[in-house]
Amino acid sequence: MSPVTAPVASSPLVVAPVAPGAPGAVATWASAAKTGAGASYEAYVDGRYQDGGPTGAVSKVWFSLADGVLTETMYGLIHEAQIKSLRFGVVTPGGLSVEGTDTTSRTEYLHTDRDGRPLSPAYRVVTTDKGGAYQIDKRVFTDPDRNALVLRVSITAKSGPVTPYLLLEPHMANTGGGDRGEAAPEALRASEGDVHLTLAPSQPFEAASAGFLGASDGLTDLTANRRLTRAYASTGDAAGSVVLTGALPTIAQGQTLTRDYVIGFGQSAAEADAAAAASFATGLDEVVARFNGEGARVGWEDWVGSLTELPRLAAQSTDDGKLAYASALMLKVQEDRTYAGALIASLSNPWGETVDATNPSTGYKAVWPRDFYQVAMALMALGDRETPLAAFRYLPQVQVTAQTPGNTGATGWFLQKTHVDGQIEWVGVQLDQTAMPIMLGWRLWKAGELSDAELAGFYSRMIKPAADFLVQGGTAGILWNDRRITPPWSQQERWEEQEGYSPSTTAAVIAGLTTAADIARASGDAPSAARYQAAADDYASKVEARMFTTAGEYGDGRYFLRLSRNENPNDKGLLGENNGQPAEPEDRIIDGGFLELVRYGVRAADAPSILDTLPEYDDQARADRFRVRYDLNGAPGYRRYGNDGYGERTDTGGDYGVGGVMAPAQRGRVWPFFTGERGHYEVAAASANGPMSTEARDRIRRTYVHGMESFANEGLLLPEQVWDGVGANAHGYRDGEGTDSATPLAWTHAEYLKLLRSLADGQVWDRYAPVAERYGR
Numbered sequence: 001m002s003p004v005t006a007p008v009a010s011s012p013l014v015v016a017p018v019a020p021g022a023p024g025a026v027a028t029w030a031s032a033a034k035t036g037a038g039a040s041y042e043a044y045v046d047g048r049y050q051d052g053g054p055t056g057a058v059s060k061v062w063f064s065l066a067d068g069v070l071t072e073t074m075y076g077l078i079h080e081a082q083i084k085s086l087r088f089g090v091v092t093p094g095g096l097s098v099e100g101t102d103t104t105s106r107t108e109y110l111h112t113d114r115d116g117r118p119l120s121p122a123y124r125v126v127t128t129d130k131g132g133a134y135q136i137d138k139r140v141f142t143d144p145d146r147n148a149l150v151l152r153v154s155i156t157a158k159s160g161p162v163t164p165y166l167l168l169e170p171h172m173a174n175t176g177g178g179d180r181g182e183a184a185p186e187a188l189r190a191s192e193g194d195v196h197l198t199l200a201p202s203q204p205f206e207a208a209s210a211g212f213l214g215a216s217d218g219l220t221d222l223t224a225n226r227r228l229t230r231a232y233a234s235t236g237d238a239a240g241s242v243v244l245t246g247a248l249p250t251i252a253q254g255q256t257l258t259r260d261y262v263i264g265f266g267q268s269a270a271e272a273d274a275a276a277a278a279s280f281a282t283g284l285d286e287v288v289a290r291f292n293g294e295g296a297r298v299g300w301e302d303w304v305g306s307l308t309e310l311p312r313l314a315a316q317s318t319d320d321g322k323l324a325y326a327s328a329l330m331l332k333v334q335e336d337r338t339y340a341g342a343l344i345a346s347l348s349n350p351w352g353e354t355v356d357a358t359n360p361s362t363g364y365k366a367v368w369p370r371d372f373y374q375v376a377m378a379l380m381a382l383g384d385r386e387t388p389l390a391a392f393r394y395l396p397q398v399q400v401t402a403q404t405p406g407n408t409g410a411t412g413w414f415l416q417k418t419h420v421d422g423q424i425e426w427v428g429v430q431l432d433q434t435a436m437p438i439m440l441g442w443r444l445w446k447a448g449e450l451s452d453a454e455l456a457g458f459y460s461r462m463i464k465p466a467a468d469f470l471v472q473g474g475t476a477g478i479l480w481n482d483r484r485i486t487p488p489w490s491q492q493e494r495w496e497e498q499e500g501y502s503p504s505t506t507a508a509v510i511a512g513l514t515t516a517a518d519i520a521r522a523s524g525d526a527p528s529a530a531r532y533q534a535a536a537d538d539y540a541s542k543v544e545a546r547m548f549t550t551a552g553e554y555g556d557g558r559y560f561l562r563l564s565r566n567e568n569p570n571d572k573g574l575l576g577e578n579n580g581q582p583a584e585p586e587d588r589i590i591d592g593g594f595l596e597l598v599r600y601g602v603r604a605a606d607a608p609s610i611l612d613t614l615p616e617y618d619d620q621a622r623a624d625r626f627r628v629r630y631d632l633n634g635a636p637g638y639r640r641y642g643n644d645g646y647g648e649r650t651d652t653g654g655d656y657g658v659g660g661v662m663a664p665a666q667r668g669r670v671w672p673f674f675t676g677e678r679g680h681y682e683v684a685a686a687s688a689n690g691p692m693s694t695e696a697r698d699r700i701r702r703t704y705v706h707g708m709e710s711f712a713n714e715g716l717l718l719p720e721q722v723w724d725g726v727g728a729n730a731h732g733y734r735d736g737e738g739t740d741s742a743t744p745l746a747w748t749h750a751e752y753l754k755l756l757r758s759l760a761d762g763q764v765w766d767r768y769a770p771v772a773e774r775y776g777r
Contacts, residue, residue, distance in 0.1 A: 011229070013207055013228060013229065013230070013231055014229060014230045014231070015230075015231050015232075015233070016230065016231070016232050016233070017232070017233050017234065017236075018232060018233070018234060018235065018236035019181075019209075019210055019211040019212055019215075019216040019217075019232035019234070019235050019236070020212075020215065020216050021211070021212040021214075021215025021216040022212050022215075022235065022236075022238030022239070022240045023177055023212065023238065023239065023240025023241060024177075024211075024212030024213035024214055024215050024216075024217070024240040024241035024242070025212075025213045025214030025215070025241060026176070026177075026241070026356060026357075026358060027084065027169070027171065027176025027177060027213055027241040027356075027357045027358070028084075028176065028352065028353055028354060028355055028356060028357050029072065029081075029084060029171075029176070029349040029352030029353065029355050029357050029361070029363070030064075030066060030071035030072055030084050030085050030349075030352050030353065031066040031067055031071065031352060031353050031740055032066075032346075032348035032349055032350050032351060032352045032363075032740050032741060032742050032743060033066055033067075033713075033719070033738055033739065033740045033743050034064045034065060034066050034071065034347065034348055034715070034717055034743045034744060035065050035066060035067075035068075035105075035107040035125075035713050035714060035715035035717060035743075036063075036064065036065035036107050036121070036123045036125070036140070036715045036717070037062070037063070037064045037065070037121065037330065037333055037334070037347045037717065037744055038062070038063050038064075038121035038122065038123065038140070038141060038142065038333060039059070039061065039062040039063070039121070039142055039333045039337070040055070040059040040061070040142045040143070040144035040291055040299070040300075041055065041120075041144065041291075041293065041299050041300045041302070041303045041332070042055050042058045042059065042144070042337055043055045043298060043302075043303075044340060044386055044390065047340060047386070047389065047390050047393065048340050048390075049337050049338060049339075049340050054298045055144060055145075055298050055299065056144070056145045057145050057146060058337055059142055059143060059144050059145065059146060059147055059148075059337070060075060060076055060077075060147055060337045060338065061073070061074065061075050061142045061143075061147050061148065061149055061265060062074040062075075062078055062142075062333070062347060063140060063142065063149055064347055064348065065107060065123060065125055065140065065715070066100075067099075067100040067103075067105060068099055068100055068103055068104075068105025068106075068107070068125055068126070068127035068136075069085055069086065069087040069099050069100045069105075069125075069127070070083070070085060070086040070087070070138075070140065070149075070151065071083075071084065071085050072084065072171075072347070072348070072349065072352075073086075073149060073263070074347075074365070075147055075195070075197070075265035076195070076265075076338075077336060077338055077339075077419065077420055077421060078334070078335075078336040078337070078342070078344055078347070078365055078420055079174065079344070079362040079363075079365035079366060079419055079420065080173070080174050080195075081171050081174045082170060082171065082172050082173070082174075082190075082195060082197055082265060083168070083169070083170055083171060083197070083263070084169045084170070084171040084176065084357070085100075085167075085168075085169050086151070086166070086167070086168045086169070086263075087099035087100055087167050088136055088153075088155070088164045088165065088166055088167065089164070089165045089167050089218070089219055089222050090129065090133070090134055090136075090155075090162050090163065090164045090165070091162065091163040091164075091165075091222065091226050091227060092129065092131065092133035092134065092160065092162050093133065093159070093160040093161070094131050094133060095226065096222050096223055096226055097129050097130075097131065097133060097134070098167075098219070099127050099136065100127075102129060102130055102131075103127040103128055103129055103130060103136075104127070104128050104130060105125060105126065105127045105128070106125070106126050106714055107123055107124075107125050107713075107714050107715040108123070108124050108125075108714070108715075109121075109122065109123060109124070109326075109715075109716075110122040110123060110124050110139060110141070110288070110292075111288075111292045111294075111300075111301075115320050115321065115322075116320070116322060117314070117320070117321050117322050117324075117325040117326075118322070118325050118326050118329060118716065119292065119293075119300060119301050119304055119325070120141075120291060120292045120293070120299065120300035120301065120304075120329070121141075121300070121329050121330075121333055122139070122140065122141035122288060122291055122292060123138075123139070123140045123141070123715070124137065124138070124139055124140075125137075125138045125140060126138075129158070131159075132158055132159050133157070133158055133159050133160060133162055134155060134156060134157055134158055134162045134164075134251075135155075135156045135158060136153065136154070136155050136156075136164075137153070137154040137155075137156075138151055138152065138153050139151070139152040139153075139288070141287070141288050141291045142291065143262075143275075143278075143279045143282070143287050143290075143291070144287075144290050144291050144299060145278075145282070145287075145290065146264070146275045146278055146279060147264065147265040147266060147275050148262050148263060148264045148265065148275045148276055148278070148279045149262070149263045149265075150260070150261070150262050150279060150284055150287060150288070151260070151261045151262075151263075152258075152260050152261075152284060153258070153259050153260070153261065154256050154257070154258045155248070155251060155256065155257045155258075156251070156254075156255070156256040156257075157251040157252060157253050157254065157255055157256075158253070158254075159253065160253050161250050161251065161252050161253060162250070162251050163227070163247070163248070163249075163250045163251070164248045164251070164257070165218060165222060165228065165245055165246065165247050165248065166188075166199075166205070166245065166246040166248065166261070167218060167219055167243060167244075167245055168188055168190075168199055168243070168244040168245075168246075169213070169242075169243050169244075170190035170197060170242055170244065171357055172190055172191060172192035172193075172195050172196075172197070173192040173193055173195050173360070174360040174361070174362075175192070175357060175358065175359060175360050176241050176356075176357030176358060177239070177240055177241050177357070177358050178192045178239045178240070179191070179192050179235075179239060179240065179241065179242040180192065180234070180235050180236075180238075180239050180242065181210035181211075181234060181235045181242040181243075181244050182210055182233065182234040182235075183208035183209050183210040183231070183232065183233060183234070183244055183245065183246070184208055184233065185204035185205045185206070185207065185208050185246075186200075186201075186204050187199060187200050187201075187273070187276075188208060188210070188244040188245075188246055189244075189269060189272070190242055190244060191269065192239070194267050194268070195265075195267070196265070196266050196267065196268055196269045196271065196272040197263055197264065197265050197266075197272050198263065198264045198266075198269065198272040198273045198275075198276050199244070199246075199261055199262075199263045199276070200261070200262050200263075200264065200273070200276040200277065200280065201246065201259055201260070201261055202259055202260035202261070202280070203259060205246035205247055205248065206247040206248060206249055207228055207231050207246075207247040208231060208244070208245065208246045208247070209221075209228060209230065209231035209232050209244070209245045210232050210233065210234050210235050210242060210243075210244050210245075211232055211235070211242070211243055211245070212235065212238075212240050212241060212242060212243070213240070213241035213242065213243050214241075216230070216232060217242075217243035217245065218243060218244075218245025219243060219245070221245075228245065228247050231245075260280075260284055262275075262276040262279045262280055262284075263276065264276030264277070264278075264279070300329070303332060304325065304328065304329070306383075306384070306385075307328060307382040307383045307384055308383030309381060309382050309383035309757065309760070310324065310325070310328060310382050310383065312760045313381070313382065313753060313756035313757055313760055314756070315760070316701060316705065316756040316759040316760050317701075317705060317709065317756060318701055318702070318705055318706040318709060319709050322716055323708075323709050323712050323716050323718075323752065324752075324753060324756060326712075326715075326716035326717070326749075327378075327716075327718070327749035327750075327752055327753050328382055328753070330717065330718075330744045330746065330749045331343070331375050331378060331379055331746055331749055331750060331753075332379075332384075332387065333347070334346070334347050334375075334744075334746050335387065336420040338420070338421075339394060339397070339420045339421060340390040340393075340394065341387065341389075341390030341391035341392070341393060341394035342367060342391075342394050342397075342420035343367065343371070343372045343375045343376065343387075343391055343746065344364065344365050344366055344367060344371075344420065344746065345364040345365075345366065345367075345368055345371040345742075345745065345746055345747065346363070346364035346365070346720070346742040346743070346744060346745050346746060347364075347365060347744065348363060348364055348365075348742045348743060348744075349361055349362075349363030349364070349365070350363060350364060350656070350720075350740075350741050350742045351655040351656050351657070351658075351740050351741065352740070353655070353740065354654075354655045354658045362419060362425065363742075364742050364745075366417050366418060366419060366420070366425060367398055367417065367418050367419070367420055368416070368417055368433065369395070369398065369414045369415075369433035369434075369436055369437060370430070370432055370433045370436060370494060371746055371747045372391065372395075372436075373436035373437070373439065373440055374746070374747045374750040374751065374754075375391075375746045375747070375749075375750045376388040376391040376392070376440055377440065377443070377750065377754060377765070377766060378749070378750035378751075378753040378754050378757075379391075380443065380444075380447065381753055381754050381756075381757035381765050382753060382757075385449060388440070388444060388449070389444060389449050389450065391440070392437070392440055392441055392444055392450065392458075395414070395437045395440075395462065396461060396462050397418075397421075397422040398414055398415045398418045398422055399412070399413070399414050399415070399437075399462055399465070399466065400412065400413050400414070400415060400478065401465070404424075404478065405424070406424075406478050406479060407477060407478045408477035408478070409474065409475050409476045409477020409478060409481075409482070410469060410473070410474025410475055410476060410477070410485070411465055411469070411474075412434070412465030412466050412467075412468055412469035412474075413429055413431075413433075413434045413466070413469045413474075413476075413485075414433045414434050414437060414466070415427060416428045416429070416430055416433065416492070416496065424478070424479070426496075427476070427478050427479045427480070427481045428481065428491055428492040428496060429476055429481070429483070429485050429490065429491040429492065430490060430491070430492045430493065430494065430496065430505070431470060431485075431487055431488060431490040431505050431508070431509050432490070432493075432494055432504065432505045432508035432509065434466050434469055434470060434509075434512070435466075435470060435508040435509045435511060435512025435513070436508055436512065437462065437463075437466060438463050438466055438467060438512040438513075438515055438516045438519070439508070439511055439512055439515055439768065441455065441458060441462075441463055441515075441519065442515035442516075442518060442519060442768075445519070445522075452522065455519060455522065455523070456522075456523045456524075459519055459520065459523040459525070460523070463516055463519055464516075464520070464525070464528065466512070466516070467512070467513060467516035467520070467528070467532050468528075469485075469487075470487050470488075470509055470512055470513055470516075470532075470535070471487065471513070471531060471532060471535040472487075473485040473486045473487050476491075487509060487535075487539070488501060488505065488506045488509045488510075488539045488546075489501055490502060490505045493505045493562075493563055493593070494593070495591075495640055495641070495646075497576070497578045497579070498562075498563050498565075498575055498576055498578070499565065499576075500563045500564050500565040500566070500575075501546045501547050501563065501564045501565075501566075501567070502547070502562070502563050502593055503543070503547050503560050503561075503562075503593040503594040503596065503597055504591075504593030504594075504596040505593075506539055506543060506546075506547070506597075506602075507593075507596040507597045507599070507600050507602045508596065508600065509536075509539060510536045510539050510540050510600070510602050510771065510775070511600040511601070511602065511768045511771045513532045513533065513535050513536035513539075514532075514533065514536045514768065514770050514771045514774065515768060515770065515771075516529075516532045517529040517530075517532040517533040517536070517770075518770055520532060536774075537774075540602060540774075540775045542567075543597065543602065543603070543609075544609050545567070545569075546564055546567050546569060547560055547561055547563075547564050547569055547594075548560050548561070548569055548609050548612075548613075549561055549569040549570050549586075549587050550569075550570060551570040551572075551587070552587040552616075553585070553587050553588055554587075554588075554590070554616050554619070554622070555615060555616050555619075556612075558609075558612040558613075559590060559612055559613040559616040559617075560590075560593070560594035560609060560610075560613045561586050561587060561589065561590070562575075562586070562589045562590060562591040562593060562641045562642075563575060563586060563589070564586055565586065569586070569587075570587075572585040572586065572587055573585065573586050574586070575589060578645060579644070579645030579646050579656075579657075579662055579666055579668070580645045580662035580663045580664050580665070580666045581643050581644070581645040581664070581666070582643075582664075584642075584643050588626055588642065588643070589626070589641055589642050589643055590613075590616050590617055590626075590628055590641065590642055591617075591628065591640060591641035591642075592617060592628070592638055592674050592677055592678065594609075594610060594613050594617075595610075595677050595678065595680070595681045596677075597610065598610060598680075598681055598684050598764075598776075599677070599680055599681070599684070599764055599766050599767065600766060600767065600768050600771055600772075601767050601768050601769070601771035601772025601773075601775065601776040602771060602775050602776060603775065603776055604688060604776045604777060605681065605684040605685040605688045606685070606688060607776075617629065617638075618636070622642070624667075624726050625642065625643055626642035626643060627639075627642065628641065628642055630670050630724045630725070632670060632710075632711075632722065632724065632725075632735050632736035633707065633710035633711070633735075633736040634706075634707070634710070635675055635703060635704070635706065635707025635708075635710060636675060636678055636703070636704075636707065637670035637671075637672065637674065637675055637707070637711075637722065637724070637736070638670060638671065638674035638675065638677075638678065639668050639669065639670055639671065639674075639724070640668050640671060640674075641668075644667070644668025645662070645664075645666040645667060645668060646666070646668040646741075647666060647667050647668040647669045647721055647739065647741065648666070648667065648669070648727070648730075648731075648739060648740075649663055649665040649666055649667070649727070649728070650665045650666075650667050650726060650727025650728060651665040651727065651728060652665070652728055652730060653727065653728035653729050653730025653731060654730060655740065656741070665727070667726060667727060668721070669721040669722060669723060669724045669726075669739055669741075670721060670722050670723075670724045670736075671720060671721055671722075671748075672707075672708055672711040672718055672719065672722060672748050672751075673708075673718075673745070673747055673748040673750075673751035673752075675704055675707045675708050675711070676704065676708055676748075676751035676752055676754070676755045677751065678704060679700055679703070679704025679705065679707075679708075679755050680754070680755060680758060680764055680766070682696075682699075682700050682703075682704065683700060683755075683758045683759065683763065683764050684763075684764050684767070686700070687762055687763045687764075691762055692759075692762045692763075697759055697762075700759060701759065704755065705752075705755060705756065705759070708748075708751075708752045708755070709752075710736060711736060711738070711748075713737075713738055713743065717738075717743050717744040718738075718743070718744055718745060718748035718749050718752060719738030719739065719741065719742065719743040719744070719745060719748065720738075720739075720741045720742040720743065720745040720747075720748065721738070721739045721741040721742075722735075722736050722737055722738050722739065723735055723736065723737050723738075723739055754766065
């Protein structure tokens with residue numbers, strides 16, 4: 001809270017037409033530790049998103065919540081942020097208090113069933129001043145029939161009079177600069193190019209101002225003067241980092257002020273105005289009822305109700321299914337509404353508060369085929385019969401072909417990271433990301449969701465080129481990448497950092513080729529089927545020879561490496577430097593990738609190489625740099641690998657990669673989905689020789705299911721990383737609490753749901769029968 005200063009003379013508000021101080025301070029993104037994320041449910045029309053279906057016009061607005069305030073809000077494509085934050089600054093008898101900084105908060109779902117399980121991603125967020133001066137209650141949801149976001153706000157003065165100010169920081173066109181703003185009591189507006197927003201209040205503001213961040217904005221004025229002393233009608237012709245401010249009436253102690261706000265988006269100011277006005281005209285009670293799908297309305301309740309397996313999965317939980325329902329919502333929320341089936345990694349920008357927003361940034365709001373596969377498989381596990389098929393049909397957009405812009409090299413592999421419209425962002429070759437689309441297609445085919453005829457079309461168009469690449473490799477020729485790839489050697493493994501032979505990558509490649517062989521036979525291509533299976537046989541026969549050391553530094557020296565850079569796992573070759581961490585001999589670096597060999601069926605759960613590696617993976621006596629397992633909240637948790645530097649600094653507690661600098665003190669923390677991966681191994685072991693016992697199922701539920709549930713925050717969102725208790729803790733995290741890396745992480749929610757499905761089925765959901773029957777006996 002800003003301290004009380006000498007009283008300011010009650011001089012009149014100075015009103016001016018144009019704000020000075022352009023372009024303002026450099027803007028950043030918001031915290032990635034989201035406690036809520038939402039969008040409307042939109043029904044497909046013939047497998048696509050288009051107006052006129054059961055849910056009417058398609059709304060293309062997403063929002064997020066962190067620290068009790070509205071954070072990144074997207075309109076258009078799912079990565080196109082238009083707002084950084086909307087919060088309130090409140091002048092109290094003790095000084096200026098700002099939401100997020102000077103408040104505590106709680107987040108809860110507005111619409112739940114009688115057991116408290118969420119039925120839609122509409123939220124109630126309550127912030128309370130740390131000094132006890134006020135409380136703010138916000139209801140947040142989108143309008144499912146138009147491009148608009150709704151906030152219904154009540155502010156209560158607790159211990160004296162308070163004067164609130166709405167503070168909107170737009171980031172139009174996915175940048176923190178280049179914006180223009182206008183402010184009037186009737187509306188606040190921002191724009192960049194052909195993207196516009198209008199914030200319309202249910203009652204006019206007492207005063208309104210548009211200013212430049214850190215120079216002429218309302219928060220800077222309030223911090224200095226404890227009231228708005230100057231109001232600017234616009235930012236004029238200059239563009240920059242803009243803040244829009246709306247003053248509300250003073251609230252007497254014990255009184256509550258209620259206001260509604262609708263933020264409309266559009267390709268013109270008139271279109272944004274019309275969107276906001278139409279939401280008000282519909283009535284906001286009706287808007288939220290449509291959002292939820294109450295009664296005869298089609299909305300989120302209908303989608304949740306269509307998930308035939310969700311009740312069965314929820315029965316395996318230890319929290320009465322609350323996280324299972326929230327996880328289902330999070331996976332569907334994080335799908336684009338223009339490109340059906342385009343599933344992103346997270347609706348967040350990692351460590352956003354220290355990331356420069358001058359240039360556009362997708363953060364994790366992008367397509368990685370690996371994360372994509374996890375989500376599609378989890379949606380299948382829920383009984384969703386539409387989204388996984390739409391996802392599979394989307395995949396050709398991110399596969400490299402002769403027509404891929406700028407490509408002069410090999411084809412068939414899948415791009416590392418793209419925007420949902422297919423725009424290329426990263427171009428490293430990761431062989432698991434080329435195998436997993438094949439695996440997904442096979443599962444859909446075997447489930448009867450993909451017809452023989454459609455499968456044959458996809459075989460020639462997408463699956464055969466991918467499988468051919470997994471056999472023969474090739475030389476990449478796109479942007480910076482001109483490397484020769486010789487499978488199963490991969491230019492990058494699943495952590496996108498190292499080249500070589502990886503157990504997790506190889507497991508996916510073997511599963512991809514085995515399922516490709518099955519598809520090839522069904523498509524009448526027996527020669528290719530034989531070729532694919534022969535390659536899989538060769539790769540499977542050399543798994544231990546290439547990646548299992550018998551002369552390692554730990555234990556008896558026998559265990560799987562995270563990665564071997566060549567075909568000799570005993571040569572103690574150095575891995576590359578990454579994330580500020582020094583190169584280390586490969587036998588010092590262990591990860592959980594070997595468990596994927598069991599998950600997909602490449603090795604049995606009791607294979608000697610697997611059993612030899614488990615004690616080293618679970619060893620908690622190792623020095624922190626190389627230690628992987630940390631028990632948190634009474635459950636086993638795991639880092640990505642020893643020597644991981646993708647996380648907060650141990651010396652200062654500062655964020656990862658601030659200013660693009662890779663610091664030696666950076667440390668990757670515990671990732672909750674590894675608890676699920678370890679649990680999946682236990683499912684495989686418990687079901688290896690017959691039906692899983694009740695005792696084994698209960699043990700896995702108590703240890704691994706409950707463990708994952710313990711990592712969820714109050715909004716039932718699961719993070720990428722949680723605090724492991726090592727080093728300086730500048731953020732004050734409790735052990736096991738999500739850090740600012742990325743929440744919600746779709747992969748974590750997917751792993752949780754797949755673990756529930758595996759327990760419900762009594763066998764691993766991601767197990768591929770043809771693989772297990774051939775290699776995993």
